[in-house]
Amino acid sequence: MNLLHIAFRNMQQRGLASALTMFSMSLGVALVVVVLSVSWVVTESFERNSNVGYHLIVGSKGGALQLALNTVYYLSQPIEVIPYEDYLELLPKEQRAAEIRRIGGRVAEPDRAGEYAGFTEGGFAIPLCLGDYLGPFRVVGTKPAFFEELRWGRSSENEYSFSSGRNFVDYSEENGFFEAVLGSLVAKEMGKKVGDTFKTTHGDPEGEGHGIAFKVVGILDSTGTPNDRAAFINIEGFYLLEGHERAYEDQAHPDELKEYVERDRADEAEPLPLEKRDLTAVLVKVGQPLFAIALQKRINKQLQTQAISPIKQITDMLGTFVRPVQLAFLGTTIVVCIVSAISILVSIYNSMNERKHDIAVMRALGARRDAVLMVVLLESLLIAIGGGLLGWLGGHALTLLAGPAVEARTGIQIGFLNTITQLEWYLVPGLIVLATLAGIIPAFVAYRTNVSQNLGS
Amino acid sequence: MLNVTNLKKAFKLPDGTSLPILHIPEFHLDAAEQAVLVGQSGGGKTTFLHCIAGITAPDSGKVEIDSIETTRLSEAGRDRVRAAKLGYVFQTFNLLSGFTALENVRLGMTFASGRHDLKRATDLLNRVGLGERLHHKPGALSVGQQQRVAVARALANRPKLLLTDEPTANIDPANQQTIIDLIRECCQAEGIALLMVTHSSEVAGQFDRVESLSDFNQVLETASAEA
Numbered sequence A: 001m002n003l004l005h006i007a008f009r010n011m012q013q014r015g016l017a018s019a020l021t022m023f024s025m026s027l028g029v030a031l032v033v034v035v036l037s038v039s040w041v042v043t044e045s046f047e048r049n050s051n052v053g054y055h056l057i058v059g060s061k062g063g064a065l066q067l068a069l070n071t072v073y074y075l076s077q078p079i080e081v082i083p084y085e086d087y088l089e090l091l092p093k094e095q096r097a098a099e100i101r102r103i104g105g106r107v108a109e110p111d112r113a114g115e116y117a118g119f120t121e122g123g124f125a126i127p128l129c130l131g132d133y134l135g136p137f138r139v140v141g142t143k144p145a146f147f148e149e150l151r152w153g154r155s156s157e158n159e160y161s162f163s164s165g166r167n168f169v170d171y172s173e174e175n176g177f178f179e180a181v182l183g184s185l186v187a188k189e190m191g192k193k194v195g196d197t198f199k200t201t202h203g204d205p206e207g208e209g210h211g212i213a214f215k216v217v218g219i220l221d222s223t224g225t226p227n228d229r230a231a232f233i234n235i236e237g238f239y240l241l242e243g244h245e246r247a248y249e250d251q252a253h254p255d256e257l258k259e260y261v262e263r264d265r266a267d268e269a270e271p272l273p274l275e276k277r278d279l280t281a282v283l284v285k286v287g288q289p290l291f292a293i294a295l296q297k298r299i300n301k302q303l304q305t306q307a308i309s310p311i312k313q314i315t316d317m318l319g320t321f322v323r324p325v326q327l328a329f330l331g332t333t334i335v336v337c338i339v340s341a342i343s344i345l346v347s348i349y350n351s352m353n354e355r356k357h358d359i360a361v362m363r364a365l366g367a368r369r370d371a372v373l374m375v376v377l378l379e380s381l382l383i384a385i386g387g388g389l390l391g392w393l394g395g396h397a398l399t400l401l402a403g404p405a406v407e408a409r410t411g412i413q414i415g416f417l418n419t420i421t422q423l424e425w426y427l428v429p430g431l432i433v434l435a436t437l438a439g440i441i442p443a444f445v446a447y448r449t450n451v452s453q454n455l456g457s
Numbered sequence B: 001m002l003n004v005t006n007l008k009k010a011f012k013l014p015d016g017t018s019l020p021i022l023h024i025p026e027f028h029l030d031a032a033e034q035a036v037l038v039g040q041s042g043g044g045k046t047t048f049l050h051c052i053a054g055i056t057a058p059d060s061g062k063v064e065i066d067s068i069e070t071t072r073l074s075e076a077g078r079d080r081v082r083a084a085k086l087g088y089v090f091q092t093f094n095l096l097s098g099f100t101a102l103e104n105v106r107l108g109m110t111f112a113s114g115r116h117d118l119k120r121a122t123d124l125l126n127r128v129g130l131g132e133r134l135h136h137k138p139g140a141l142s143v144g145q146q147q148r149v150a151v152a153r154a155l156a157n158r159p160k161l162l163l164t165d166e167p168t169a170n171i172d173p174a175n176q177q178t179i180i181d182l183i184r185e186c187c188q189a190e191g192i193a194l195l196m197v198t199h200s201s202e203v204a205g206q207f208d209r210v211e212s213l214s215d216f217n218q219v220l221e222t223a224s225a226e227a
């Protein structure tokens, strides 16, 4: 028998009180673990997507954060639009001319290079139109380049791949402009597969339905990015939907300065002409990372258009909103642990009177003062660490249970090990300190116990 | 074996006055000697045993156990000597209620320097007739049985001196004799000196050496002389 054994027996002897205090400690620790796990999932999902695979988002002037939320996460309220000309300005000469001739319509100086073409050489510019919904999911009008040029993953190393079907095309004999690709979660939740059709609703999930249906030609593999939660339709089809053409006079690009360009694809159906097109955002990858800031500065001099860095917005948002909330939660759970430690203190302290005799007997058997002190401290430690271990296991078990749901929403796989955050290792010294503080007062009572006065009879 | 010289002990009362209990010029016990200590209630017998055991620090004087002058040691030093060389059996509540009989005996070994002789613990409990009750807690044992466990525990560390303070006061006469015999036999067998406090003249009568505290405690004379 050693001191630990004696402490364990003392704990056993006060079974119910020990069990209750242990349980309250395990609750506290379980909460800490859950909060840390949730924080990990949140941070992980942000960070996983912080490398969005492009440098800048060009969009309407206004809230930079809202533009980032809309474009990167498909969250927040829909925002103002920018003219299609802003997208053309990002293209090199041939590409711009080809785009103009493919669509046709009124445009200024059709034969020059885009104003910012120098920056995007070696990179790309991909237009996005937001505003429609499929069920609760955002619909993204874009070009096939979205899945051809963009990469995803921590270091943008992964190409998009399809669990079934293929990428949509600009125009096909069979479906015209009306092909769509669904994110993995959208396909699952909406029960759509390749070959199915759907109509989008305008403005919000409860908005009016549009008349023209899109054909699903591909379902994306799950990526754990927000793209799992979006439906992608051909931007040409998007423009042809009711209410999607420009309904105002563009001050920056007055029609009288434009000339009419005949389109060169007379065999295809007629798309929305250039002068009636607006965009929500353009995703821009510059030729060299150094160009990003210069391009951003140039664009931001314009009246209506701005360029933002999505990574900066995401980092700012984490720092301003997410981290403080995480800290507040963590603080609360730590307070729960402290309260449990106090309950350990109260419980052991209350039992000290009954124990004085036992302590005196142990002293009479030759136990030193520091031995009886240690016995009480060890009991406090046993309760705290036993409860802590239970809580730790319980917390991770809870996280594991929530795993499938979290994975479905974020694509983040929750295992027992990968949710163990570094902060958790502080639980061990933390609990030891708490238990020692809780045990020290009753332990000192044990230390001070007068042997001759407490020896029976 | 045990030498007490000029031991003085007085208690401070709440009103600030000092109540002298013990003044023992000389007390001696040989190795393996068995003596009984009698005296009136409140005379200071328990206090005397506590002073010998080092549980209470005397005000002055010398206590020597097995040639170690414990009164010169630190408290921790006295604890060590107590663990290694002394056995103690009290009148009641000897055992820790949360521990089994066997654990109570092994508890006696825990605080001495690292001897965990499980076989001796079991042997001792067999010897006191509780071989079948090793894993019972005190609550499940009769008072007499508990006292036998206490005897076994006091012997666990092969002490040099066994102090017993009215070990049979709460036990019926039949069992009383069993316990006394047990204590005396064990001490004899292991060469342990025994100092037993008792109120029972029947018990006292069985010992060759009977000491009355008032015979060698001079506190009353001094106290009355001062008065």
Ligand SMILES: Nc1ncnc2c1ncn2[C@@H]1O[C@H](COP(=O)(O)OP(=O)(O)OP(=O)(O)O)[C@@H](O)[C@H]1O
Residues within 6 Å of the ligand: A453, B011, B012, B013, B019, B021, B039, B040, B041, B042, B043, B044, B045, B046, B047, B048
């Ligand atoms: N801590 C203390 N403070 C003050 N007085 C004490 C203290 N402990 C004991 N006494 C007093 O010392 C005296 C001797 O007590 P002690 O217990 O040694 O007597 P005893 O001979 O063992 O008596 P009994 O036969 O009844 O057990 C008593 O008068 C008691 O009241």
Ligand SMILES: [Mg+2]
Residues within 6 Å of the ligand: B045, B046, B047, B165
């Ligand atoms: Mg007494």
